[in-house]
Amino acid sequence: MSFPGGTSVTRLTVYPDGGGTPHVHLASTEAYVVIGGRGELHTLDVSGEHRTPLAEGSTVWFRPGTIHRAVNHGELRVVVVMSNAGLPEAGDAVMTFPPEVLADPERYREAVALPAPQRRDLAVEGFRRLTGDPRLLDEFYDQAVALVRPAVAGWRELWHTTVEAETRRTAAVLTALSGGDGRHLRETALYGSAQSDTDRPGMCGRLRTHDVLRPEVIRGSGEPAR
Numbered sequence: 711m712s713f714p715g716g717t718s719v720t721r722l723t724v725y726p727d728g729g730g731t732p733h734v735h736l737a738s739t740e741a742y743v744v745i746g747g748r749g750e751l752h753t754l755d756v757s758g759e760h761r762t763p764l765a766e767g768s769t770v771w772f773r774p775g776t777i778h779r780a781v782n783h784g785e786l787r788v789v790v791v792m793s794n795a796g797l798p799e800a801g802d803a804v805m806t807f808p809p810e811v812l813a814d815p816e817r818y819r820e821a822v823a824l825p826a827p828q829r830r831d832l833a834v835e836g837f838r839r840l841t842g843d844p845r846l847l848d849e850f851y852d853q854a855v856a857l858v859r860p861a862v863a864g865w866r867e868l869w870h871t872t873v874e875a876e877t878r879r880t881a882a883v884l885t886a887l888s889g890g891d892g893r894h895l896r897e898t899a900l901y902g903s904a905q906s907d908t909d910r911p912g913m914c915g916r917l918r919t920h921d922v923l924r925p926e927v928i929r930g931s932g933e934p935a936r
Contacts, residue, residue: 715793720912722916723915731826731833735802739774740793744768745788747783751779805833812854900927900929
């Protein structure tokens with residue numbers, strides 16, 4: 711059974727120098743729950759550019775299409791909650807490289823493979839072009855869609871087994887409850903997922919992930935109610 715709502719949870723320590731790599735998600739909503747430090751969230755969408763202060767206790771989230779990057783002003787640490795668990799790892803993110811890079815899938819893959827500081831600087835270059843001329847945003851969105859389009863069939867299958875399955879399960883429970891049937895209350899389980907032993911570089915900082923798609927069954931059958 712996946713994490714509630716088919717979401718994912720990641721612990722993010724934002725890079726101390728230069729901030730994160732600006733990027734956009736095409737299908738998934740992202741939330742930041744700040745657990746320490748301070749910084750800013752830089753965003754760009756059709757309404758323009760915005761900078762949101764981040765400090766311990768802040769919680770912000772944004773929909774697909776919001777270009778974003780985190781900037782660290784002092785030990786910024788965040789719990790990231792993403793909708794559609796597994797989709798970001800499967801490629802639901804496009805970085806704001808200059809349009810000549812985005813137009814060529816091979817050049818885009820090469821840019822993604824650059825060391826993190828070089829990759830970030832190239833994406834920041836593209837981000838600055840977008841903020842300097844908002845008319846370029848439509849072109850960026852079109853190029854981002856073209857890049858991810860070949861992967862969408864695989865995304866749909868992943869979504870079908872996580873988010874959609876959770877929604878179907880809730881629908882079945884509501885139907886049962888409306889008929890006075892509480893059998894699912896007796897089919898319980900306790901799950902857990904420890905954070906990864908080591909962190910890895912992400913787009914905005916060092917990541918420690920929780921494997922919410924393959925949790926440990928701590929107690930109970932582990933079988934979801936039907």
